[in-house]
Amino acid sequence: MTTTTTDDDHVAGVPTAIPDDTGAAETAQRAKRHVTRVAFVAALGGLLYGYDTGVISGTLIEIGKEFSINSGVQELITASILVGAILGAFLTGPVSARIGRRRAILIIAGVFALGVLFAALSPSPLFLILSRLFLGLAVGGSTQTIPTYIAEIAPGPRRGSLVTVFNCAIGVGILAAALVGVTLNGAVSWRFMIGVAVVPAIVLLLGMLRLPESPRWFVAQDRIGPARRVLRWLRPDDRTAEDELDEIRELDDAEPHGGAGQWAQLRKPWVRPALIAGLIVAAFTQLTGLEMMIYYTPTILTTAGFPHVYSLWANVGVGVVYLVMTFVGSRMVDRIGRRRLTLVMLPGAAVSIGLFGALFAANGGKLSPVVTIVLILAFMFFQAGGIQVVGWLVGSEMYPLRIRAAATSLHAMVLWGADLLVTSTALSLTGWIGLGGTMLLYAALNIVAWILVFRRVPETKGKSLEQIEKSLRNGTFLPHRTRSEG
Template sequence: MNKYRPTPDKTPTANALHPNIYLLSTVIITVIAGFLYGYDTGIISGALLQITQEFDLSHNAQELVTSAILFGAVLGALGGGKLAEIIGRRYTIMSIAVLYIVGVICCSLSETAFWLGMSRLLLGCAVGGSSQIVPVYIAELAPAHKRGRLVTYFNISICTGILAAGLVGAFLQHYWSWRTMISVAAVPAVILTLGMLKLPESPRWLVGQKRINEARKVLGMMRESDSEVVRELWSIEKVRREASKSQRAGWGELRKPYVRPALIAGLGVAAFTQLSGLEMMIYYTPTFLSDAGFSHTAALYSALGVAVIFLVMTIIGKLLVDRVGRRKLTLIMMPWAAVSLIILGGIWLFGGDNPNNSWIIVACLFAFMVFNAGGIQVIGWLIGSELYPVAIREKAASLHAAVLWGSNLILTGTALTLVHWLTIGGAMWFYAVLNIIGFLFVFFMVPETKGKSLESIEDDLRNNNFSPRRREAVK
């Protein structure tokens, strides 16, 4: 135990900033990547009208330009884990920030729709990579009792980026070209690159590289007492020693029986985060409302309302997730999201053309956003940052992000076709069923991780004490 004891010049009291302030500052700089994720994926809705006019895009070509970033995100998510394993979390985020800069510049300089699509695919690699590594980096820096609140800053940053994109698209449409709308994202990307220069590496990655003194120093800057540093460092290295043989197994470790419950729970949450329909609402709300007889202006303002609710509910979810718990918060909110969609679908099926129903449509739409954004959306990235054992954390987090982005791609690529087949009302009922299935999945497969360290979650896996039913029986 003595080898972990902080030396005098590495204790928390030696820092210029209080540990809590330093940790929060680190998180705020890092989650700029989330803002870029939200803005770069969301700005296409406001820029697409101009892009379509300039390049004379067909309906299918518009879908390809829009979804190229999502395909790139899958690739970036799968590749980000390996990079983070080799060069560390900090340098991976810096590399992704540079990729954001290159991507938006290439998009803004594209002379054809083909090159715009390729540039957005490149930009998608940055989006996918950041969604994989940023939650992991924050989770590995945070103490267990603050991990949920701190990781969900990433969600808040994503929502802020989506809202910023919506505001730019709505109010600067006649002042900025689509190239300007896209290229301004280079500014926060530069800030992220420069900000990461001063931030620490993950102590858990440092321990894995046998750089114990550096890990001790990082923990000392972010924990309020020496005893916390000693206890956490000992726990991290203990788990690392147990996983050392597994780490050499590579991707094959994902097939180990003890890992399977975490993969099922984490990847299932990743899928239902998207399949529950929130991204579909963000991308296609103006289209749905226009089809329901809303004016273009009313549809646009309603879409902004959706983005505002997404941000507000994510902030509320951040405040609740470490108090209420990941599992409980989702189980409370998800049934009401399904009810909102059932009512919304019924109105569209049996009275969507009645102008007197307009306020009910908007109310149900906003209600769905409240319950979905404040529930499963809060835990989507959080669960992916805390469930997976250290031996496969980079790889499993990559797979988690890839499943999330792949589900987004499937949802986005099929939403209009589903509406064509089932009508808008039938599509809403279909998404309601997915919300019900998602609720049942969380109920039976996802345990509570509130207040537990990453190492204790891994101990539960190795001791076959991970499933919700087994955990409740133990209690």
């Protein structure tokens, strides 16, 4: 016995006939495998993001030698991908709203593939800068679309662990880039080190062809049949799928179709608490200093007395800690909660980086390399296992369906803008107030982040996307807020 569908209900990636005569346990396991496969394939975009942004640190010296360029041009080559990421985050929102999350990711995969090939074949520094700018469109687009796509596919109790597969993939990409930089530098051309990323880009493209569209996007387009098909494929039984579909439709009907565009709707008062909460997390995932450590650890360690070769290997250690703690955090986020995990880990990050700054300043700029690396890795431990885990997660789940594309675009733009700010000012700050003063500043920003998260970011653990949206509409979204106060 099978459940069939009409042509109007056909959905890419979902079979036209789904067996309904299997046992409940087998059906539930099958649905669980479907959801997991969707998350892991889509998360390849995170691996590409991590590798493409990180590989430049291991190739820049060889690029500089081949093109005979100064440090200013090298900075442009490094930063161009971040500028592209901001543009990509802005441009992908309207695209994913119009054509769907799945098709947007297919385009992103194509841009990833073309971008790394253009960069690897660059005949001049200007062409390389433009290629990395183009590649950045895919980096920013992936962070806008992929977490949202996974969140809209995932069941509420597993949403945190599934969305943070994207974070883990970023960690894999960063670590792979660090290993490539330290082991292949000088052994192969920098062009190969950059161009090899075309392989996972093609795998992402082919994998997405076999996955379905988000059921929530289908509902927003008034395509209820395809939405039902996808939910029945992803959920353990038809009753669960129908209940979720009814909840999605109820909230979709509550918001009039048409009227002001998504960007204009971001100004609505009832949306504002989610926007403030999400953008706080987006900004402070970068402003608290983690990306500065990833980009400049070799420079910091050389300043602290490490030989250059050990600094490169220490950078690999930073990548390992980032990946391990991102994985641990992703396993804990659905148990502990997003808000609680962030509040528990931020004080440790503040103490670690603050102690580094204080000791460095008190010792006149001379600090034991061993103490330095211990404090840096401790900082990475608390940062990567806390706020970094929830940065993209809260952006994928806090915003209402009707404005989700625009809101997630803004979320990604703020995050990448903060990343660009940190990247472009870290060395200047070090020159102005010293390495110790810079670390103390980042410690203070970790404290500010804790205060803002405590006051403005609610817990979303275990709630469906529709329950989160209902809390916004009835005024109980903020932490410590009751329905009567709303």
